[in-house]
Amino acid sequence: MVKITFPDGSIREYPLGVTGIEIARSISERLAAEVLSITVNGEVWDLTRGITTDATVKLHKWDDEEGKHTFWHTSAHLMAQALEALYPGIKLGIGPSIDNGFYYDIDFDSYTISDDDFPKIEQKMAELAHQKLDVVRKDVSKDEALATYKAKGDPYKVELISDLQDGTITFYTQGDFTDLCRGPHLPNTGYIKAIKILSIAGAYWRGNEKNKMLTRIYGITFPQKKLLDEYLVMLEEAKKRDHRKLGKEMELFTFSQHVGQGLPLWLPRGAQLRFQLEMFLRKVQQKYGYEQVITPHIGQKELYEISGHWAKYGKDSFRPITTPQEGEEFLLKPMNCPHHCEIYKSKPRSYKDLPVRLAEFGTVYRYEQSGELHGLTRVRGFTQDDAHIFCRPDQLKQEFVKVIDIVLYIFKTLNFKEYTAQVSLRDPKDREKYIGTDENWEKAESAIIEAAAERGLKTTTVVGEAAFYGPKLDFMVNDAIGRKWQLGTIQVDYNLPERFQLEYIGSDDKRYRPVMIHRAPFGSMERFVAVLLEHTGGKLPIWLAPDQVVVLPISEKYSDYAKKVFNYLNNSDIRTLIDDRNEKIGKKIRDNELRHIPYLLIVGEKEEENGTVAVRVQGEGDKGQMSLDDFIMLVRNNIESQLTEI
């Protein structure tokens, strides 16, 4: 007998070799029907694997991450099985589950695969799933595993096996398909009821660009058709919220192939939106003791040699700008920090002056790889909401905490309810990647960890993700449909003060070196606007909306009154438009709703008589008549309630 401990602490005894599915069945048939995998002593197992020691277990259903991953892992095998049947002789790479589904990397050799093949693949998978093929685990020796794949002529699996430790290597077999795999898997393929092949893409073997490019096929599967339908609806919703689409529809920004890839052109409405965001952050920063500075878009190459950016990123940057003067070279600035260091150095600083907090909406240029460019989220010219805090070492943690407060205030104001924070530390084994002394790195890392703890942030820690000059704290927000975006970043830097020989005079009249914090709560204006659009689906908070109100006369008879309303509102600092086209009111409402304008004011005979407006709120419909002054109060109160005090 074995003792099985459940998550609630209860213990039951089962015969030696009991399986997960048997345990589930002993609890209820319904559970047995839903369970997908089981964690045994911290390791996720197949439901059909016998338990031979006392164990702590947890059963996983579809709503557990572990359950989904087991499901999708088997689905990846199912897809590979279907592909092998359809395209004999293909060579399999790897096929893991991912956050939303699974993929398999495959060397198709002479076959070419396109979207048109998806239905065929889906159909074959469905057919194989329907056969309820048992998925059988088998331990094999390394030699045996190698021999199997050598015989099959699959170089990728041979490479994978060669890199594995000796000992237990497992194969999973379903029907005539066998794959090298650690597992775990579903008991049989019959669990998979709904299948969708999503996309196709190239992927380097083992993620290394020196290796051969394999074909990666992405798919997703579900235990019920209904769930697939819901997922497809969600994908549609994501498409609707795509900031590139909204940016075009709302006339916020555009790109021109003549201006260049990744160089956004902000249209009047987009510029208005950015301006509102800037004003908002300027106000917050003023309260936190920041001072605005302005620096040029270029700087001498030497500046970046001092900072270390040229050595580190020079080869991936825009080429230096030359001048009529022999030997003179400038760079488009890829960072604002060197300029800000020079501002710090422009006069002697006393310990009493610190912290010095220099802020700038600084536009920088980076030559991102062409394949990486994406809408406003990844561009070659962008404006950081940048600031550099120069402080004494004893002020570091406190300053860091204040920056966290700014970030959290922004998230709150803009209604990002869920967020996580990631502490990125250096990889102590990869010294080549970083500059600076061990001692300073350790001080910086502990300052971040302590500051995050002080504000009770839930953090994850990733080793090896630090910037080359220091560790950082990055913020990720969840948007309205659950997607994660990286936004703000706060970074500690002992390195640049060293390189720029920054100093302050201490109370003992000796010279000391300040510490720097780089921070950008939005990250960049471009990226932030993109995330905001996707989060809100274009329904921006009223204070950010480029156009806040549009006045719609019922017919041309009332356009004089509409103009009076329009002027009155604009004079009251409410950004107002008028739509006095010769169209029916229904048409005007439709068009202006589609433009995502927060308030539509309908004016006709009744309104003109009473000196009122009929208010229609975007997405909510008719709110009835009110006086113009009441409406202005309504708008102002709305703005105030959204912009809560710090």
Place this chain on the structure above:
RNA sequence: GCCUCUUUAGCUCAGCUGGUAGAGCAGCGGUUUCGUAAACCGCAGGUCGCGGGUUCAAGUCCCGUGAGAGGCUCCA
């Protein structure tokens, strides 16, 4: 940068196997003067991303190149 796909009017898209470009919306002109998500009629609008090639003939086939999409690698 690499792989796959896409590129036709301001926007969204149609144009099969090569025979010389089409729709809806937007725009403009008119009719209508209207009460909460699309009134009606008419007009105009395109060197089919760009450059070569094959062909009697290229939006369509081939080569090169720009831009976009989905991934991979990268991200100060």
